[in-house]
Amino acid sequence: MSSVPWLTIMGLIPLVGSLVVAFAPGSALMAKRLALGFSLATLVVGIVAALQFQINSPKQFQLGEQASWIPQFGVSYSLGVDGIALVLILMSLVLTPICLIAAWNDVEEETAEAGGARNVKTYFALLLVLETFMVGVFAATDVFLFYAFFEAMLIPIYFLIGRFGGARRQYAAMKFLLFSLAGGLVMLVAVIALYLQGPGGSDGFLIERLTGLSMDPTTERLLFVGFFVAFAIKAPMVPFHTWLPDAATESTPATATLLVGVLDKVGTFGMIRFCLQLFPEASHWATPVVVVLAVVSVIYGALLAIGQTDMMRLISYTSVSHFGFIVLGIFAFTNVGSAGSTLYMVNHGFSTAALFLFAAMLVHRRGSKRIPDYGGWQSVTPALGGIFLIAAMSALALPGLSTFVSEFLVLVGTFPTRPAAAVIATSGIILAALYMLLMYKKIMTGPPPGDLIGERALARLTAEEQAQPEHARRSLVRDLSTREKLLATPLIAVILVLGFYPNLALNPINPAVDKSLSHVLTPAAGNAAAEGSSK
Known part of the structure; x- marks a missing residue:
């Protein structure tokens, strides 16, 4: 302690x-x-x-x-x-x-x-x-x-x-x-049932006391489903x-x-923490279905993102696709895939933060979330356009940026045990380039719209500023403020640092991944993992 x-x-x-x-x-x-x-x-x-x-x-x-x-209920x-x-x-x-x-x-x-x-x-x-x-x-x-x-x-x-x-x-x-x-209720039932399967006592809910239990296969599978459904809703995976x-x-x-x-x-x-460690046999049993759901999430989330006209909604659907990659790497049961998934969680956090927050800067200036309302903003706010481009490139896993490393590790780690899933999921990279580059093109390139400042943004101006002609009001649209630079700098820095030096995060991740996989790997899976790690 x-x-x-x-x-x-x-x-x-x-x-x-x-x-x-x-x-x-x-x-x-x-x-x-x-x-x-x-x-x-x-x-x-x-x-x-x-x-x-x-x-x-x-x-x-x-x-x-x-x-x-x-202690009466075994909770610590x-x-x-x-x-x-x-x-x-x-x-x-x-x-x-x-x-x-x-x-x-x-x-x-x-x-x-x-x-x-x-x-x-x-x-x-x-x-x-x-x-x-x-x-x-x-x-x-x-x-x-x-x-x-x-x-x-x-x-x-x-x-x-x-x-x-x-x-x-x-x-x-x-x-x-x-x-x-709904997910939490299902999980609560599974949590109580898991405790009843364990040794009990005043600290019966500790993970270490619930690891390695000998359970009936049907019971273990039902408990796995109870935990997995709650986690799949939270993740979120298709169809949740x-x-x-x-x-x-x-x-x-x-x-x-x-x-x-x-x-x-x-x-x-x-x-990783509960499904794989507490229910190793059930994890293997459920893997074919989970892998299919992960691949569907990768493709379906990307296709939905392509069709969006609301930029915030588009960014949300990209996350459905990215979480598909993360789940795929977890259930590949290889060291490389699991390490890539964990790194992907970290990289996705910063990449998504950059997309949401930089898109919000555009919405604040334009007064609209609709992508068709934009155009030519690279010439209006060049610094904002530059950091938005970096965020977009990070979301599509451009080499040199953080998400590339994690996405690459997930696919490499998945291929030894699930080659078909890895090949199909690779198409998600192409779709990511499509939805990100199309969004950037529609927002940042071409001529600016005639009404550069939308109604909501216009309402924030003074009466004198509103009375100005449209061409004069354009000068009121400012590039990055000091506050915006302050929040953008660490996001861009992390995306670049983890892109060129991913071991900063992988060094503590790898031993933890090894310990987690030790509970779930069969000898055959362990050999596949070792083979995948050596490639």
Whole structure:
């Protein structure tokens, strides 16, 4: 056990910060600064904790903490991280302050008249609460504690969408909640049944005590399905994906970024942590169906993205396709494929954040999410056009950018055990180039539209600015502001650094992947994995 409860501290700082932001007197600007300060403090603690992590430790979990919570039911407050959880927590801690900076003017522009500073404080407090739950869900080493965090995340997201989202926010929030609660209910039944299969006792929900159980094959398969359905909804995989486009499109950009960039990773993280480790035989049994669903997600998500005219909805569907790649690599049961999938989770988080936040900058200036309303914006805002191009190239896995490495590893790792699936999924790369390049072409190239500033953006101008002729108003469209440069810089930097030096993330990931696969690999699969790793 760690002598310093680093993981608890990481969870407590934003939770305390949310209370301070919500209830402390002061202006809306002060609330924003406090929220950003607490998130940066959490990031510093996370970096310090990561420096204590030993890559080659024989233990599965490090930085461990354990205390009895509800001993009558076998529930413990037990935290710990392996390399997979560590990189996902660090990704969450980096993205949170970036999203807070991106959200600086969200509430004031949309709902200031309905509540002023109180709305701002509530909005930023909810984002900090969400950060606490993100740390907890990746760090939990007690199955029931994981479930508690898994469900608790729904609360801040529901209010962030339903209170601060777009015109259809209530519909999107309710749809998200119903899908998630349905998956969570199925998972709860499986969690209780799993405990009954285990040794029981005051710490009977610990992962280490539930690993390697001898279960009836039918029971193990039913428990696997209970966990997998919840994770497939969260991921989201086809056919459980339909809540995502509505939720992401109606959310504020910061909420959409954390929803797709971080929270959806809980689904694929859960597949590695629980499905593979706790139900190894059932994982092999389900693999043919899961691989088919993953390939369908890759192709179907890409095809749906091509047909979208709403840029936020398009970005949402690209994530359905990318999650198909991640699941494919997990169920390839090779070291290379699993390492690629974990790296893909991290890279997708930053790539998707860049797409959502940079697209939001365009929407703020133009006043529209519709792609046909754009054209020629590269000449109007060249710096914004440049970073948007980098984000688009990252989404289509251009060599030299971070997602290329992870996508390449997934396909290489899948080919030894599932060659047909790997070949078919490769077409997703071509489709990704199609939907990303078409979107960039329609938005950034050609002549600018005659009404460069749309109605919503026009409403934010002063009466004097609105009275100016159209050609004069174009000069009011400014390129990147200081705040926008501040949030764009770390995103672009991470995409480039992990593109040229992926071992920064792979070094802690690889040992954790080896330990996870040791529970699920049969001798034949192990030989295939070794063969795939040597190529």
